[in-house]
Amino acid sequence: MKVWPVKHSPLLRQPERFIARSELQALIRNVTQNLVNIKDESGNFYYAWMTGA
Numbered sequence: 001m002k003v004w005p006v007k008h009s010p011l012l013r014q015p016e017r018f019i020a021r022s023e024l025q026a027l028i029r030n031v032t033q034n035l036v037n038i039k040d041e042s043g044n045f046y047y048a049w050m051t052g053a
Contacts, residue, residue: 038045
């Protein structure tokens with residue numbers, strides 16, 4: 001099967017990026033910071049993470 005590029009048509013080609021790179025980096029930074037700040041006082045989160053439950 002041969003696939004032809006559709007660079008000439010903005011309606012047919014997939015967009016290069018849905019959001020700006022800087023926005024994506026900021027979102028990843030925010031999620032990472034939130035995960036780092038989780039305090040598991042019961043021990044359930046750690047157990048679930050270690051066992052894959």
